[in-house]
Amino acid sequence: MGRTVRLRGYRRRHMGLVLRYVHEGKVHERFVGFSDVSTDRTADGLFRHVKNVVEEFQMKDKLVGQTYDGASVMSGHVNGLQKKVLDEYPHAIFTHCYAHVxxxxxxxxxxxxxxxxxxxxxxxxxxxxxxxxxxxxxxxxxxxxxxxxxxxxxxxxxxxxxxxxxxxxxxxxxxxxxxxxxxxxxxxxxxxxxxxxxxxxxxxxxxxxxxxxxxxxxxxxxxxxxxxxxxxxxxxxxxxxxxxxxxxxxxxxxxxxxxxxxxxxxxxxxxxxxxxxxxxxxxxxxxxxxxxxxxxxxxxxxxxxxxxxYSSLSKLEFFQLLWHEKYEEFRKQFPDRLLVKLKDFYGSLFDYIRLKNELLVLYACPEFSDKNVHKLVGFMVENSLTSGFKEVFRLGELILTIPSNTASAERSFSALKRINTCYRGTQTHPIKMATIRHCMPVACEDIMDLGSTLGLKLRTCWTLIELDSGVWDLGLLWLETSVG
Structure with a gap:
């Protein structure tokens, strides 16, 4: 849930959405956009926005986690947004943003x-x-x-x-x-x-x-x-x-x-x-x-x-299956209890007989003993081991996908606020952007409304850009002023 942002005299409430996923062994977080939730900030209202995004990106069977701050409407275990999402998508395990905690x-x-x-x-x-x-x-x-x-x-x-x-x-x-x-x-x-x-x-x-x-x-x-x-x-x-x-x-x-x-x-x-x-x-x-x-x-x-x-971390205890510091211990005695916990949460996502066999091989191989989850997944991609360790690789992707914080979503609101502040002071001048290394479309109708309110004609869309410093921000690629 985002903060209040004032856009030229009117106030709205927004919900920012960031997707986290693993592709070719690397973790990515992508800002999807803002949703105007001014008229309905109840858990039911927020859930409708979430469901629309899930359907739009066709990720119903791929949603494995959700993370919010501690607001009761978001994290309430009875009627909060996380409970409604979990009821609809049973693999979307909830983690309270660790930084907020x-x-x-x-x-x-x-x-x-x-x-x-x-x-x-x-x-x-x-x-x-x-x-x-x-x-x-x-x-x-x-x-x-x-x-x-x-x-x-x-x-x-x-x-x-x-x-x-x-x-x-x-x-x-x-x-x-x-x-x-x-x-x-x-x-x-x-x-x-x-x-x-x-x-x-x-x-x-x-x-x-x-x-x-x-x-x-x-x-x-x-x-x-x-x-x-x-x-x-x-x-x-x-x-x-x-x-x-x-x-x-x-x-x-x-x-x-x-x-x-x-x-x-x-x-x-x-x-x-x-x-x-x-x-x-x-x-x-x-x-x-x-x-x-x-x-x-x-x-x-x-x-x-x-x-x-942090007592809720116990529900993620099965992550220890890929904790490299415990490989020697698990090699001597396989942690069946952790495998059962994994099955309780993600029963249909894994072939558990094959996963256990792959883990036994993993624990016994010295080349894996010093690699944390990030390095392990990357090593498997680089050495074409993803098919040989199919279930272990999938478990590694799962662990990397579960988010631990909402920092990216919060930064998107900071960027929106900076753009609004900038345009209040430079209504008739194009923004001189820093060198752009990467850009990605952003669905943000409110920012387009801001350009219209200020009398600006956009030749392209608003985008999320990555500056030379490696910091993601919102900005315009091309901009021209319009009279009237």
Missing amino acids: LNLVLQQGLSNIKECRIFFQTLNGLAAFFSKSSKRVHALQDFVARRLPTVAPTRWNFTSRLSNTVQKFRPQFTDFFQHIIENSENWDNDTTVKAQGFLSFLQNFQTVFLLEVFSKLFGYTDVLYNVLQSKVYDVLYCCKKIDEVSKQLLHDKEHEFDNLWGSAVSNSSSCDDQRHKRIRLMDEQDERNSYLTLYQSVVESLRMQIKNR
Whole structure:
């Protein structure tokens, strides 16, 4: 489901559709188009659009997966779009966009802890403090030679950038707010009052400690987020990385606190006065134990959120049949249980007797032992093994086809928004496009409507283009203006 896009004074809601498939051993994602769903955004209304596309491309027997974000109308297990699609196309297994799930893990896992909730609310307020005043931004440049990252409630990778920036330049931010207070005659009352609050926040030892903690934790989640947002990686690889992060969190919970504590203490010289007052009220060991409890609560909360929100991955357990790291284990004892799970979901798609025989050969051959699913499928194509390993190759294609995110669909809406913004400012000038390496027709009547509204006559259609940078975007190949 797309966002609201304003086209010359009227507002519509759109659903963007991207098809993912495997051809000649390579994964492809193709943007199909936008559907206007302004009049009916119920699950039934959205399903009619999906069904029309399935029938148009004649892929009823080829639809093996579906991926959406977490909106209830899309992912509801009783009356959501995914349930209606699954009822009509029983092989279209649903996966909740893994990148959206990771955002929920961070959002829910950290907002449940009071200290963390206040910490991130204040950090977001710090970003807003600068975004609302060009004077503040300009003054900050004398202390910190970079802008403070913006934040988005549904994109915690932006929050991690903000946290890491403040952690790295905390002394400079402290000097900046001290400068405002000492020169309050040059600033309005609102700026001065907020500067005092942010200075107190940055000089608080708890802030220093949490900055150290989240600098470490966000290092794991940022890498995971980039993996989950990429169309290159298959679901099996994403599951492996999710499991690795969960295990790393468990290790850090038991062994990493001493390092973080020592780093926080050494970086808290400006917090000494406040910290000494706190220590006078409690034993130093008690203080350390209180922070140990806080740290373990943060890590455990994230681990439990990962466990609960990615629990649906168990239904894809049969993907492990082509997990190359388990070939040696499977060679000794064949995983019949995984084959049964595959049959439960995709019973009519495979010859299971032949598949088992091919897998036994696969597990025993050393030339396959170091190849993940991507490399395995490509290797079979390059060496003409697709007919000899027909069922294994089909299983590899299935695993590569199941999408793990909705990033491509989201980027299509970003492209539409950029085109709309561009044409508001350049109504009478052709767009000078970058060198085009590849183009593909896009069925997008709303964009054609936009050209008509602006008085533009199109000599060709709107297309999805791939720029030299390798980034897909929407644009025009030829364009001329028309009077009237």
